Amino acid sequence: MAGWCCCDFWEHWGSWKDEDFEIAKASLRDQMYRLRRHPSMLVWLNGSDNPPPPDVEEMYLKVENDLRWPNPVISSATAKPTTLTNGSGVKMSGPYEYVAPSYWETDPHLRTQSGICNQGGCGGAYGFNTETSMGPAVPTLESVERMIPKDHLWPVDEYWNFHAGGGSFKNLHVFTEALDARYGKAASAKDFTDKSQLMTYEGVRAMYEAYSRNKYTSTGVIQWMLNNAWPSMIWHLYDYYLERAGDILGPRKRCRRLIRYMDTTITRYGW
Numbered sequence: 001m002a003g004w005c006c007c008d009f010w011e012h013w014g015s016w017k018d019e020d021f022e023i024a025k026a027s028l029r030d031q032m033y034r035l036r037r038h039p040s041m042l043v044w045l046n047g048s049d050n051p052p053p054p055d056v057e058e059m060y061l062k063v064e065n066d067l068r069w070p071n072p073v074i075s076s077a078t079a080k081p082t083t084l085t086n087g088s089g090v091k092m093s094g095p096y097e098y099v100a101p102s103y104w105e106t107d108p109h110l111r112t113q114s115g116i117c118n119q120g121g122c123g124g125a126y127g128f129n130t131e132t133s134m135g136p137a138v139p140t141l142e143s144v145e146r147m148i149p150k151d152h153l154w155p156v157d158e159y160w161n162f163h164a165g166g167g168s169f170k171n172l173h174v175f176t177e178a179l180d181a182r183y184g185k186a187a188s189a190k191d192f193t194d195k196s197q198l199m200t201y202e203g204v205r206a207m208y209e210a211y212s213r214n215k216y217t218s219t220g221v222i223q224w225m226l227n228n229a230w231p232s233m234i235w236h237l238y239d240y241y242l243e244r245a246g247d248i249l250g251p252r253k254r255c256r257r258l259i260r261y262m263d264t265t266i267t268r269y270g271w
Helices: 018-035 054-066 141-147 173-183 189-213 246-254 259-269
Strands: 128-132 220-223
Touching: 018 054, 141 189, 173 189, 189 220, 189 246
Parallel strands: 128 220
Antiparallel strands: none
């Protein structure tokens, strides 16, 4: 799934000058030439976190049509419709913060009576979610010891939170409160990181299990994220030091093929 990058100038359409339209048009042509015969291309996105405005989308669609782009095109990675192409067929509703495993298994649309998304996003396992996760992914103690000074290893403080996300994800309090409630209050850095592996294991595994269970209405899910560009406490399947933890073992367990069980059944019953 390739397309325009989010959170940069090329999604700040209101700031464009005349020459920026020409640069964007030429850039798209170059990318179409480069990628249109690539064997792994699934879809092209004309926007990422937001669809482009009508004039920009129309310009992009014309370039793609002129160059006979062979794959599907959608307006963005979100569910926001546009006046030219209507709905995208995908969603980017999160959540990006910790949610209990049951979140993925319950009502697939999780909306209030007014139709507004509940806190944490209109989650559940339905549709094609282009970007989601259960939030913090506290690394193993060995990795934490490489990130945090010895005199700040315990308790969790601003040194830990410095390695969290930004904005509403700038600390680990939601994750920590859930961990205390589910497994008991941690007594040390080792206790906290060990329990964190269990909590991320069951959470991420539940997400993949739910999408697999609902596979005819849940058409895809993309983990936010694979790994981090710096030592981090949030959003990864393996950490900055390439250490595998609970958050990668969950999907690994869930996505493992069931051939062993099938072979045992065939042998036992002579099928």
